[in-house]
Amino acid sequence: xxxxxxxxxxxxxxxxxxxxxxxAGALRAQEELGVEVLLVGDPDQIKASIKSSVNLxxxxxxxxEGTIEMHxxxxxxxxxxxxxxxxxxxxxxxxxxxxxxxSAGHSGAAMAAALLRLGRLPGIDRPAIGxxxxxxxxxxxxxILDVGANVDCRPKFLEQFAFLGTMYSQYVLGVPDPKVGxxxxxxxxxxxxxxxxxxxQLLQKNSRIPFIGNAEGRDVLSGNFDVIVCxxxxxxxxLKFAExxxxxxxxxxxxxxxxxxxxxVGVSLLKPNLRRIKxxxxxxxxxxxxxxxxxxxxxxxHGSSQAPSIFNAARLAREAFxxxxxxxxxxxxxxxxxxxxxxxxxxxx
Amino acid sequence: xxxxxxxxxxxxxxxxxxxxxxxAGALRAQEELGVEVLLVGDPDQIKASIKSSVNLxxxxxxxxEGTIEMHxxxxxxxxxxxxxxxxxxxxxxxxxxxxxxxSAGHSGAAMAAALLRLGRLPGIDRPAIGxxxxxxxxxxxxxILDVGANVDCRPKFLEQFAFLGTMYSQYVLGVPDPKVGxxxxxxxxxxxxxxxxxxxQLLQKNSRIPFIGNAEGRDVLSGNFDVIVCxxxxxxxxLKFAExxxxxxxxxxxxxxxxxxxxxVGVSLLKPNLRRIKxxxxxxxxxxxxxxxxxxxxxxxHGSSQAPSIFNAARLAREAFxxxxxxxxxxxxxxxxxxxxxxxxxxxx
Numbered sequence: 001x002x003x004x005x006x007x008x009x010x011x012x013x014x015x016x017x018x019x020x021x022x023x024a025g026a027l028r029a030q031e032e033l034g035v036e037v038l039l040v041g042d043p044d045q046i047k048a049s050i051k052s053s054v055n056l057x058x059x060x061x062x063x064x065e066g067t068i069e070m071h072x073x074x075x076x077x078x079x080x081x082x083x084x085x086x087x088x089x090x091x092x093x094x095x096x097x098x099x100x101x102x103s104a105g106h107s108g109a110a111m112a113a114a115l116l117r118l119g120r121l122p123g124i125d126r127p128a129i130g131x132x133x134x135x136x137x138x139x140x141x142x143x144i145l146d147v148g149a150n151v152d153c154r155p156k157f158l159e160q161f162a163f164l165g166t167m168y169s170q171y172v173l174g175v176p177d178p179k180v181g182x183x184x185x186x187x188x189x190x191x192x193x194x195x196x197x198x199x200x201q202l203l204q205k206n207s208r209i210p211f212i213g214n215a216e217g218r219d220v221l222s223g224n225f226d227v228i229v230c231x232x233x234x235x236x237x238x239l240k241f242a243e244x245x246x247x248x249x250x251x252x253x254x255x256x257x258x259x260x261x262x263x264x265v266g267v268s269l270l271k272p273n274l275r276r277i278k279x280x281x282x283x284x285x286x287x288x289x290x291x292x293x294x295x296x297x298x299x300x301x302h303g304s305s306q307a308p309s310i311f312n313a314a315r316l317a318r319e320a321f322x323x324x325x326x327x328x329x330x331x332x333x334x335x336x337x338x339x340x341x342x343x344x345x346x347x348x349x
Numbered sequence: 350x351x352x353x354x355x356x357x358x359x360x361x362x363x364x365x366x367x368x369x370x371x372x373a374g375a376l377r378a379q380e381e382l383g384v385e386v387l388l389v390g391d392p393d394q395i396k397a398s399i400k401s402s403v404n405l406x407x408x409x410x411x412x413x414e415g416t417i418e419m420h421x422x423x424x425x426x427x428x429x430x431x432x433x434x435x436x437x438x439x440x441x442x443x444x445x446x447x448x449x450x451x452s453a454g455h456s457g458a459a460m461a462a463a464l465l466r467l468g469r470l471p472g473i474d475r476p477a478i479g480x481x482x483x484x485x486x487x488x489x490x491x492x493i494l495d496v497g498a499n500v501d502c503r504p505k506f507l508e509q510f511a512f513l514g515t516m517y518s519q520y521v522l523g524v525p526d527p528k529v530g531x532x533x534x535x536x537x538x539x540x541x542x543x544x545x546x547x548x549x550q551l552l553q554k555n556s557r558i559p560f561i562g563n564a565e566g567r568d569v570l571s572g573n574f575d576v577i578v579c580x581x582x583x584x585x586x587x588l589k590f591a592e593x594x595x596x597x598x599x600x601x602x603x604x605x606x607x608x609x610x611x612x613x614v615g616v617s618l619l620k621p622n623l624r625r626i627k628x629x630x631x632x633x634x635x636x637x638x639x640x641x642x643x644x645x646x647x648x649x650x651h652g653s654s655q656a657p658s659i660f661n662a663a664r665l666a667r668e669a670f671x672x673x674x675x676x677x678x679x680x681x682x683x684x685x686x687x688x689x690x691x692x693x694x695x696x697x698x
Contacts, residue, residue: 151545183586193500196582217585217587220590221594221597232534234586236566237583244568244569245591245598246598262618270616
């Protein structure tokens, strides 16, 4: 089980703003979250990116060589670069020297490295990336999965995502009775493309999944669902759209609120409220996605992550570790008598 | 060609708020848009929904019997009810007694009725529903298609959507050099699901389509693209999400702004600014989608449409008619020497 204080391996070399922003976020996480950070990367570059005022003695750097670039094909690149930062970070978890990985690098490479080095959870064919988004109901987020790991899915993959999402909702987000929806183009059972129609049947039959029906695009942020499943293509498009729209809304606020005679006074009176609004709308506050279905806690952050996102990703990692998500999924699997957590079904070969 | 004043057949019986809201929007369109409205529906119900102050003599009602319900399977229902309002409306266009159809009823039925009664444009396998959304750049909307007509697509369908979208952007929205993007999960050519990868190849090879590359979710509202193509499943989810998200942002403002000691004072100082913010975020009412690829101008409005949406839909119909979109697509087809407007390609059967 490792120590009770989460040890988080952070890929210092991954992402558009690596290493400076990654390191800054990691240092803040170590200071404020009570976690132990292992910075994986080039020691010289990491040290050069740290302000001289920071006490380096509390910092653990794990050396790596190179990184997987965005244009590289993950599998071959991971093999060609065994000491790449993401490989080294995953190995730390494998060797039980760390409890979780955070990376803002190539997300396909992070997933492949997790699969190769940590393996899948029993009963899971494909891991998924889950994103937690705020909803209309304050304090009631929704987890959407998959948001990019699997662009072409079979119905049983979505069924497994539904199971993983349910576990995450229960044990990390603390929802006692999560409501699961299938992203679709209509509420009616007969609506959907081939994947959605066949997945609907599986979810309806599966007594382990608290499926309540189809969720349309307009329902995603309604707060009526705790878990929404979709293939990684639709999920990725939706997530990136949602993030951009939050930014658009914040920009409109920034442009319009301070206008006119009373604008500046009004804004200054509302400062704390505006900070809360920013927190509820801003994707940087949400840190990243959890890679669900692999035998380790892995947070996949945006390529564009800056320090606050990395800090929040580390917090997500700590929550997943503290709440023993992996252990709970595995024990649920054992309760089911080594049966697959999803149904076996001839229609899905 | 018919008269130069657009004659618009409006399905008075279709939609959640039929006939009252449909009729109200239609009457306003006739008054303000200089179009001639033909209200298709049950004469008694239509008349009962009109305020007594309205002069009925200027109103043309075309009687129909029954309507296609949301739960009905379109093709069989259309055959069973030949005098249903959507069938009668399409027949008016077929007989050249109307120039366009507007319906907020069953969208699958509207598409099927258009296909059966008006037929497809040459070179087009499947019609698509195009939705026009505002972008970050004022006055530079983007057309997204398909947003719901075809949930399972082949690459050549998306190629045809790209052609139709380009025509619409040029001739209705007045964009001299439209930029076409393929909705995808990354900018790189190698990203995507099977459909996106194969469509990318077709679009790149097709000299008739001004394709500039992949558009991610975050690019949809950026204003960098004039036309974005996707299958009808993704497009529908995205459109419904987009419509709901403005509402979510406004709700968060309503909840958070008045909180605390200074909240109410601050909000009262910012009243006019908040009104402008609401106007900019609340763009749910944009009339409807254009059914592109059929041999007639058809606007498909939301089932939840109220009078303003129907008014805007009638305006869309008028613009498509005035700008001779159909004639231009057909003449472009003839220029190409009766070749298909899209490439012929063995990879797509």
